[in-house]
Structures are given as structure tokens and as C-alpha cells.
Amino acid sequence: MIWKNIPKLSNFVDPEFAHNLAILFLKLGVYPKIKNENLPVKVKNLLFNNPIGLAAGFDKNALIIKEISDLGFGFSEIGTVTPLPQYGNRKPRIFRLKEDKAIINRNGFNNEGMIKIKERLKKYKNNVTRNKSFLIGINIGPNKNSLDRIEDYKLLAYELGSYADYITINVSSPNTVGLRRLQSIKFLKHVINSVNDGLLQNNCNLLKKPVFIKISPDIETNLMSNIIKLCINENISGLIISNTTINRPRTLKSDKKKEIGGLSGSPLFSKSTELLIEANRMKKKFKANIFLIATGGVLDGFSAYVKILSGAHLIQLYTSLAYKGPIISKSILNELKTYLVRDNIKNLDKIRGIANSFEEAILIAKKGF
Numbered sequence: 001m002i003w004k005n006i007p008k009l010s011n012f013v014d015p016e017f018a019h020n021l022a023i024l025f026l027k028l029g030v031y032p033k034i035k036n037e038n039l040p041v042k043v044k045n046l047l048f049n050n051p052i053g054l055a056a057g058f059d060k061n062a063l064i065i066k067e068i069s070d071l072g073f074g075f076s077e078i079g080t081v082t083p084l085p086q087y088g089n090r091k092p093r094i095f096r097l098k099e100d101k102a103i104i105n106r107n108g109f110n111n112e113g114m115i116k117i118k119e120r121l122k123k124y125k126n127n128v129t130r131n132k133s134f135l136i137g138i139n140i141g142p143n144k145n146s147l148d149r150i151e152d153y154k155l156l157a158y159e160l161g162s163y164a165d166y167i168t169i170n171v172s173s174p175n176t177v178g179l180r181r182l183q184s185i186k187f188l189k190h191v192i193n194s195v196n197d198g199l200l201q202n203n204c205n206l207l208k209k210p211v212f213i214k215i216s217p218d219i220e221t222n223l224m225s226n227i228i229k230l231c232i233n234e235n236i237s238g239l240i241i242s243n244t245t246i247n248r249p250r251t252l253k254s255d256k257k258k259e260i261g262g263l264s265g266s267p268l269f270s271k272s273t274e275l276l277i278e279a280n281r282m283k284k285k286f287k288a289n290i291f292l293i294a295t296g297g298v299l300d301g302f303s304a305y306v307k308i309l310s311g312a313h314l315i316q317l318y319t320s321l322a323y324k325g326p327i328i329s330k331s332i333l334n335e336l337k338t339y340l341v342r343d344n345i346k347n348l349d350k351i352r353g354i355a356n357s358f359e360e361a362i363l364i365a366k367k368g369f
């Protein structure tokens, strides 16, 4: 009942307040306990119970790891975490575009900083009753006023590496001025080396600890071939495609569409999936042994199926949880299974990335094989 009303509440109160309220209810245990749906996916040395994960930004401070696991997600990405605590941009900084099933945010990496978050992660990992098959990614990024952003990545990898099943290098948030420049191959190489140095100091390295790079949907498509080559050469496990977009599709209806920030949700679906298709194409071309995590506009089994047909091993969501509430992962998994039964698919490997274009992926998802 409460959960039905939280999305409605967001029409009247600040969406960030509604988000914090949702976290409070989760912490208080006011949520449906959902049986973990099994649809195992192996990504490098990690076995995910199911491919649906919570995207970065929802549980920035590692407050609700157990609760997200109870909601039937297969994994959660904590962060973005910065070395020092950071307030972020001035409020209001989250806007709901209800008519468009979308959100615009310009948070600017508000988080409690790596030391406090590390303590929470330590406590969680030491809890013997935790669900061990629920995996944790940690998404890292630099402080806004850092004098050495590359060094920040090293610090974060060093401090947080041992608590993460995988690390995500965030170089794609539109809300930290200049961050997206780190997506150029030259800078990206420095960032990766820095993360590896941090992991090595912790007796780990990129071969043992999967590291992903989260990219922007606004990059030039032709940059993709170089990014994939970089992943191969630097032992990066894969890409998360994608972060939010600064573009505003003409189709947007909401009067909030002019707010500055990153757009997520339904209007991001086609753009992020087109980029996923391109990454998958390059992956095949270079025979790269890398993994693709899809995020952007996943709101039901259909959109999840399209992402898998376009090359996704794993899927993350944020906006649809804000609109549809805590049963979202269960309902996506159930719907996805219905598509798999319809198409007589017993193993996701058989159909992953078989679509050569966004249109083809949509067609297969609609009509089957």
C-alpha cells in the first residue's frame, strides 16, 4: 500500500525526498519479501543468480544492500562513491518527467565518501546470514574539486576493491564538469592504470577483480571500436552501457524537459540500446572476450529481452524502480521467462547479441524467432 503511494507522492513532494522516504521504508523492513527468481548468468568468475541489477545512484551510500537483495534483484551497484564526502549540487536536483516515464537528475555525486561507505560494506560482508549469491558492484568517481582526479580512482580502488565483486569506473556522469573528457582513450588509459595500481596495492589486479567502464550514451559511435580495443589491451572485463543522456528527444512531453542534467528512463531506451548494438558489433569484430551490462530505459520483460538480444549479459535499472516500485525485478524476470518459453530458449547464450540492429531486436522480441 505504502509502495503504491510513493510514486504518487512524488507528484506533490520533491522526488529526492520521496527517494529518501523509500530508503527509510526499506530500512524499516516495510517491503514485500520476494522469492529470488533464478536465471543464472556467469560473467567472468562471477555467478549472478539472475541478470537484473540495481543501477548506480539509487543506493549511493550502501544503506540498503540486504533490502535490495530481498526484493529479488541479482546484484546492486553502490555509488557513485568519491574519496571525500560530497554534498552535490543545490536542491532541487531530481525531476520526474511523469508523462515520459523519465527522470532528469543533476545530483553531482552526492555521497558520504569512501571511508563511511567502506565501513558499511565491511559490516555487510561480515554478516554471516547475508545472501552470498547477491553480488555487489562499486561504482567509483572523483571528487568535484579534486586536484588529481586520476589519483582519486586509485585511492577508491585501493580502499573499496576488497568489498566489491566488481568495480565500475564512472567516467560518464554529465553532472561533474569535465568528467566525460576522461572517456577519451588517452585519459581512459591513465584512469585504468590508476585503478589497477590501487587494486595491486590491495593484492588484487584487473585479472582477478572484474572492472567495468560505464560510458555515456552521448559519445560518438565511432569511438566504440577504440574503447573495445582498449578493454582488450588493458584487461577490462566490459562496459556498462549507458549512463544518462544530456540530449532531449523531441518526443518529450513533460514541462520539466528543460531542466539541466542527465535524462534516464523510457526516452533513453533506444539511444542506449543502439550503442549496445554497436559495442556488441565491435566485440564480435575484434573477438573480444568482454561482457556488456545494459542500462537505460528497462521497464519490463520486453525491454529486458531487447537488451539481451542486443548483447547484454546483465541488465541494470533505476528509473523504472522509481515509477513501478519494489516488485519491478520480480515482474521483469517473470515476463522475461515468458518470452524465453515462447521462443523455446533454454540458454541465454544462444540468443545473446544475435540482433544486428535495434529494429531487429525489437522485431524478434515482438514476434519471436
Ligand SMILES: Cc1cc2nc3c(=O)[nH]c(=O)nc-3n(C[C@H](O)[C@H](O)[C@H](O)COP(=O)(O)O)c2cc1C
Pocket (backbone or CB within 6 Å): 055, 056, 057, 058, 060, 079, 080, 094, 103, 105, 107, 109, 139, 170, 173, 214, 242, 243, 244, 264, 265, 266, 268, 295, 296, 297, 298, 316, 317, 318, 319, 320
Ligand atoms: C537520480 C539518479 C541518480 C543517478 N546517479 C548515478 C550515479 O551516481 N552514478 C552513475 O554511474 N549513474 C547514476 N545514475 C544513472 C543510472 O545508474 C543509470 O545508468 C541510468 O539512470 C539509466 O538507467 P534507467 O533508465 O533504468 O534509469 C543515476 C540515475 C538517476 C535517475
